[in-house]
Amino acid sequence: MILAIPSPLGVALGIATAAAYALTAAAASRLNRQATQSALGLAWLLHAMALAVGLVSAVPRFGFAPALSVMAWLVLTVYAVESRMFPQLTVRRVLAALGALVVLLAVVFPGTPLHVTASPWLPLHLALGIASYGLFGAAVVHAWLTTRAEKQIRLATGPQAEVPLLTLERLTFRFVTAGFVLLSATLLAGLFFSETLYGAAVRGWKWDHKTVFSVMAWLTFAVLLIGRARFGWRGRTARRVLYAGAALLLLAYVGSRFVLEVLLARGAAA
Structure with a gap:
């Protein structure tokens, strides 16, 4: 299969971003906190530039790898803000390694062109969906940090702060x-405005794999929030439900687009 290659500038920025993330991950254990933060900030800035180039390209493209790239950038943005309030957060190495991986994926699999009949509002619809991915990704990172902190407390290891x-x-x-x-x-938006968003490509609510997994993820998160509010769910139970919902959501768009783009080699993104 021949992959559609994005612009040379986009490829160059993607490679530079992945290299910056990889170097940060490799050197994190040898650098002090300030130096690591600066290196990660540079990688984050390059990442933002790479995403911006993709958005303003002549042929808008989207797919599973760009979606993962945006999600990772959003998670890193959340971390950048939180690390100002909680300097004790120590996930720079993990996030840098994740950033390098997803940016390289986006270079190799740049996605497919959006439908020519799609509405100008479609990018906003996609942005809402990917923003939710980013927020749930940040929730998963914090749940993992909670698990790690609990283990450190049980074993009496790790920093006290x-x-x-x-x-x-x-x-x-x-x-x-x-x-x-x-x-x-x-x-x-997909339920009430799908035909407006996608033009002639989609008519009405379409029960495809993406929709089914999205609805299942929504129900799982709804159960989690209700369980938290009504029954005080916390700890391992709440994290398991969160991980299940996040996995379903990942399968919804990223999983379905991976199958279409890579395994089946189909065309325009929807």
Whole structure:
């Protein structure tokens, strides 16, 4: 299969971004916090430039790898803000490695062109969906940090100045709530305005794999939030439901587009 290659500038920025992330991940253990933050900030800036070049290209493209790239950038943006308030957060190496991987994927698999009949509002619809991905991704990162902190407490290992468990838990559910709101808006837009958004390409609500997994993810997150509000779910139970919902959401768009673009080699993104 011959992959459609993005612009030379986009490829160059993608490679430079992946290299910056990889170097940050490799050197994180040898650099002090300030130096690592600066290196990660440079990679984040290059990443933003690469995404911007993709948005203003002559032929708008989208797919599973660009979606993952945007999601990773959003998670890194959240981390950049939070690290100012909670300097104890120590996931720079993991996030840098994740950034390098997804940016390289976006270079190799740049996605497929959007339908020519699609509405100008379609990018906004996609942005809402990917923003919800980013928020749920941030929630998963915080849930993992909570698990790590609990393990350190049980084993009496790790630094003593970690972010308190209750703070991590509150942050996790704030991201879940925000992601749920955006996911709800995305699904409602798809339900009521699909023909307007996609033009002649889609007529009415389409029960494809993407829609089924999206609805299943929405129901899972709804159960999680109700369980939290009514029954005080927390700890391992809440994290398991969160991970299940995140996996379903990942299968919804990223999984379906991966099958279409890579395994079946089909055309325009929808």
